[in-house]
Amino acid sequence: MLDVRHAAVNDRRLDALLLWHEVEQFNAAYAAALDEQRLFDWVEMFTEDASYNNLSRENADNGLPVGLIYCESKNMLHDRAYALQNTAMFAPRYLRHIIGNLQILSEEVNGEFKARANYVVMQVLFDRPSATLHQVGVYYDVFRRVDGVLKLAQRRCVYDNLLVDNALCIPV
Amino acid sequence: MLDVRHAAVNDRRLDALLLWHEVEQFNAAYAAALDEQRLFDWVEMFTEDASYNNLSRENADNGLPVGLIYCESKNMLHDRAYALQNTAMFAPRYLRHIIGNLQILSEEVNGEFKARANYVVMQVLFDRPSATLHQVGVYYDVFRRVDGVLKLAQRRCVYDNLLVDNALCIPV
Amino acid sequence: MLDVRHAAVNDRRLDALLLWHEVEQFNAAYAAALDEQRLFDWVEMFTEDASYNNLSRENADNGLPVGLIYCESKNMLHDRAYALQNTAMFAPRYLRHIIGNLQILSEEVNGEFKARANYVVMQVLFDRPSATLHQVGVYYDVFRRVDGVLKLAQRRCVYDNLLVDNALCIPV
Numbered sequence: 361m362l363d364v365r366h367a368a369v370n371d372r373r374l375d376a377l378l379l380w381h382e383v384e385q386f387n388a389a390y391a392a393a394l395d396e397q398r399l400f401d402w403v404e405m406f407t408e409d410a411s412y413n414n415l416s417r418e419n420a421d422n423g424l425p426v427g428l429i430y431c432e433s434k435n436m437l438h439d440r441a442y443a444l445q446n447t448a449m450f451a452p453r454y455l456r457h458i459i460g461n462l463q464i465l466s467e468e469v470n471g472e473f474k475a476r477a478n479y480v481v482m483q484v485l486f487d488r489p490s491a492t493l494h495q496v497g498v499y500y501d502v503f504r505r506v507d508g509v510l511k512l513a514q515r516r517c518v519y520d521n522l523l524v525d526n527a528l529c530i531p532v
Numbered sequence: 533m534l535d536v537r538h539a540a541v542n543d544r545r546l547d548a549l550l551l552w553h554e555v556e557q558f559n560a561a562y563a564a565a566l567d568e569q570r571l572f573d574w575v576e577m578f579t580e581d582a583s584y585n586n587l588s589r590e591n592a593d594n595g596l597p598v599g600l601i602y603c604e605s606k607n608m609l610h611d612r613a614y615a616l617q618n619t620a621m622f623a624p625r626y627l628r629h630i631i632g633n634l635q636i637l638s639e640e641v642n643g644e645f646k647a648r649a650n651y652v653v654m655q656v657l658f659d660r661p662s663a664t665l666h667q668v669g670v671y672y673d674v675f676r677r678v679d680g681v682l683k684l685a686q687r688r689c690v691y692d693n694l695l696v697d698n699a700l701c702i703p704v
Numbered sequence: 705m706l707d708v709r710h711a712a713v714n715d716r717r718l719d720a721l722l723l724w725h726e727v728e729q730f731n732a733a734y735a736a737a738l739d740e741q742r743l744f745d746w747v748e749m750f751t752e753d754a755s756y757n758n759l760s761r762e763n764a765d766n767g768l769p770v771g772l773i774y775c776e777s778k779n780m781l782h783d784r785a786y787a788l789q790n791t792a793m794f795a796p797r798y799l800r801h802i803i804g805n806l807q808i809l810s811e812e813v814n815g816e817f818k819a820r821a822n823y824v825v826m827q828v829l830f831d832r833p834s835a836t837l838h839q840v841g842v843y844y845d846v847f848r849r850v851d852g853v854l855k856l857a858q859r860r861c862v863y864d865n866l867l868v869d870n871a872l873c874i875p876v
């Protein structure tokens with residue numbers, strides 16, 4: 361009886377760990393898409409009705425929705441990606457994400473669950489030789505399984521910086 | 533026979549992985565408590581007899597115990613948290629942790645084991661728009677299971693920086 | 705039948721997770737060896753015929769092999785380690801790695817597989833009090849199991865920075 365209970369506990373822990381790992385791998389692929397400027401691959405990581413925004417910690421703490429980017433559907437994300445790919449401003453920089461401290465915040469119900477992770481985006485501008493901290497903050501996420509594939513139904517990127525230098529429209 | 537041995541090896545690897553994940557999740561919660569300035573939640577992550585200190589790599593390498601913070605019990609940590617919550621110096625900044633490279637360094641014996649992880653704490657001061665590297669270093673830890681819950685019996689935060697700018701007393 | 709299939713799927717996911725964790729622990733040990741300047745321990749993490757190089761993203765994107773470091777065997781890595789240990793330039797700095805976003809990119813075939821991870825190396829120079837971003841980039845790896853032990857058969861460290869300040873020859 362104890363053995364059965366022990367096995368059941370371990371199974372629950374294992375299930376939680378496998379889900380954590382799945383999201384961790386999602387975030388690694390998400391970062392790689394942005395770091396390699398594959399913006400249309402990035403768009404495909406969201407659900408059709410996804411919301412994505414990028415706002416300051418100050419606004420988030422005060423319940424103000426205004427931010428650098430505010431998209432209410434995958435179509436809007438696609439427009440954003442298209443605009444960036446065709447903008448001279450976008451090319452001359454490198455971005456590099458480190459995503460860490462991932463936490464799954466709720467049970468998976470009907471294929472949906474909440475998560476959060478800390479992120480750092482480092483940037484190299486082509487007129488400055490060294491890397492700088494571009495954005496530092498938290499992802500507050502809602503994930504949803506669509507036909508077995510994990511997608512973001514919501515990602516709020518809340519950054520600590522007071523200002524984000526000359527790259528207002530680049531997703532993180 | 534081979535199958536049984538294979539299964540046993542996998543079980544050991546799985547147990548090690550589950551413990552690693554448990555500590556990784558502990559560290560994510562630890563970072564969130566500090567990043568969100570929930571200092572009393574942070575205090576609860578330590579055992580009653582916990583030691584916590586924050587000292588330079590130079591002093592650590594030379595066996596010198598003097599550091600920015602030196603606490604020898606949970607009560608001392610509580611006093612520290614209380615003082616910070618009531619200090620005007622504390623509020624006007626944001627901190628953000630990334631904790632990575634976690635290693636479990638010993639077997640769990642009587643619910644106690646050693647671990648280490650690298651950490652980066654980034655800071656945004658309210659009179660400077662960009663994030664800076666506040667502290668970079670290593671956590672050297674002793675964890676202990678108390679009533680089934682993981683707590684820190686010891687955390688030594690050894691930082692590489694030669695100076696830590698104007699925030700001497702903030703825990704990391 | 706379904707249960708058996710479910711178990712098989714979970715076994716595959718678990719095997720993938722265990723391999724991921726093994727590489728993640730390899731990278732943590734790799735980082736610790738370099739951060740603690742145990743360069744000969746670092747050399748032992750490579751196969752006899754290993755290639756190791758450290759080159760800029762610009763050169764990597766353009767298929768140019770020239771970089772800061774180019775080693776084509778473990779012997780060359782050993783020479784590099786020996787030279788650094790006996791060079792006055794090396795000592796007066798601290799390095800600290802954060803390795804994240806690890807992805808296993810191929811199945812293990814004959815004990816060999818590909819992986820990648822993002823890295824940040826922070827540096828403290830002894831004449832500057834604060835930590836700086838020394839190198840930011842990606843490890844593109846080929847791992848090989850030698851007598852059951854994981855080794856690097858190839859590590860290409862591709863950095864985003866346009867310049868790497870006064871530490872040309874230090875491995876990351």
